[in-house]
Amino acid sequence: MSFLTISALRKSFGANTVVKEFDLGVQKGEFISLLGPSGCGKTTVLRMVAGFETPSAGRIHIDGQDVTALRPNQRNIGMVFQAYALFPNLSVAENVAFGLRAARVPKPQIAARVAEMLELIGLPDLGGRYPFQLSGGQQQRIALARALAVQPRVLLLDEPLSALDAKIRVSLRTEIREIQRRLGITTIFVTHDQEEALSMSDRVVVMNGGIAEQVGAPFEIYNQPATRFVAGFVGTLNTLQATVADAQTGTLSLDGQHVRLGRALKVPAGSAVSVALRPEAVRLGRAEGLDVVLKARIDEVNFLGSVIRIRADMGVGKVSLDTFNRADAPPPPVGSEAEVSFAARDAIVLDH
């Protein structure tokens, strides 16, 4: 039995249905990300779990209790907002103490808990400061401490890193995950940043158009995308056009070559399919183990430092591929002809 269960959740604003038949079970202590483009309904799902929106249909259970009809202040959840939402009139310590005061916790216990929380987020000396005196990263850590102080059953994070600059974003990512692991708190994290979702989560829910397209571990989502949308949204994807030569043996015809995938296909022979390849699966030139070799023209070379990103046109589709920089091997000139190779088993066949 899951700790947090969302079943057949639906939300409509007038004629516009934002969330359709959304189901999700979250284990105790699990870190789950809702990942999707803006308008996919991820924030609405989170806000319904928090109680800020009332579902049009469906139920939400936390720890066996049906919370669907409860007001936000009765749910015992912790929420961190994109815009920090610290109370500007209260000091850092008073902000962290807010939930405890609302719960009428005795004063000495509040003080101890506040100190413990500030210690946890690594800002033990900032209790007397006010939010306007803090940097964005500090404010968001205080917001996290404030949400955690009341020992919520579930921690909800609504794009908490989006307002921060790149460096802080990456370091806070690690820090949040660390704290979450240490406390073992069940967490739902909403983001449109696939890198955040993949790097932080136990499981990722990829959402599109109000439904969950795929739920799985980051490794699974990235390497075995279930739908075309997931494949395209998570990571960079190269698509090539191919036709099925033999469905039984999993053989495709790609630019006149037979490519054996080694697994059976569900589509009949002769039908057109898209073959997707991750940039890291494609190599410039030939290499051992890469059994498919195609001719290509170099369209674009982007030197990024340690990595060189090359776009090549293979006739059956354009691919983007990454090579590591090597001082003794300059990148190929734009417009030159080259060979591009990949392993047939790395190809992902997308259903039409």
Place this chain on the structure above:
Amino acid sequence: MTRRFPILPTLIVLAGAAYFLVPLYAAFQFSLQMKRGELSFEAYRSVFESSTFLSTLTFSTVASAAAIFFGAVLVVPTAYWVRLKLPKLRPVVEFLSLLPLIIPPVVLVFGHIRLFGSNSILPLTMSSWGTNILLVIGYVVLSMPYMFRAVDNGMASIDIATLTEAAESLGASRLRTIIDVIFPNVRSAIVSGAFLTFSISLGEFVLASLLNRPAFGPYMVQLGQDYAYQPAALAIMSFALTWILMALMQMAATRKPGQRLFRPSRSLAASKSQ
């Protein structure tokens, strides 16, 4: 590189300043000339000595304070609720709050007198406390454009919706949210609204005069008809009062959280805590 001294702008500023300062100075000087052949504060002394001055000033101060209180109690929850739940209605409410600037006070007060006159169900004008209530209500209405605007702007500068949600997710009730989060964060806005209300209603003439209340406005007008030097003294004093209020408003508006309006001395803070 030295910049050239901006001659023309300086001249314009000086001319503008003279437009205000010369009459002010003239009034001030005139107010000092009550005693023939010498400069003295005789006119001021004479004003302060009058018991009517003190009683009308007290009356108007109390009436203004009441108007501030009821205005804030009416406007803060309204502005909060409109911003939070009925954002589409905001232009309508804003327009309503501006009506007192369009409709002259004399219309308002005649409306009051007709509605609450001797032959109405609620004959408020028949007793002095009833008329006082009408006066305060009138002041609340007159100050509405300033109060609503100040509070609404105050709420616009903080993210009311998210702060409310943050408080609720932490287990706070609606009332606690309003008292602990919303009110303190718009306090400086309320204070500036309050000072504006005060400066409008303290010297207000039309309402007070037509409702026949012993207020400061009618007293000033009366004094102007009867005496020569005292009205000038009174004018200077009310200017000074307005400026003090403006300064206080500025301080309240620019105050940072956790900072006191005045830094209390250590001994004062200590004696207070005892």
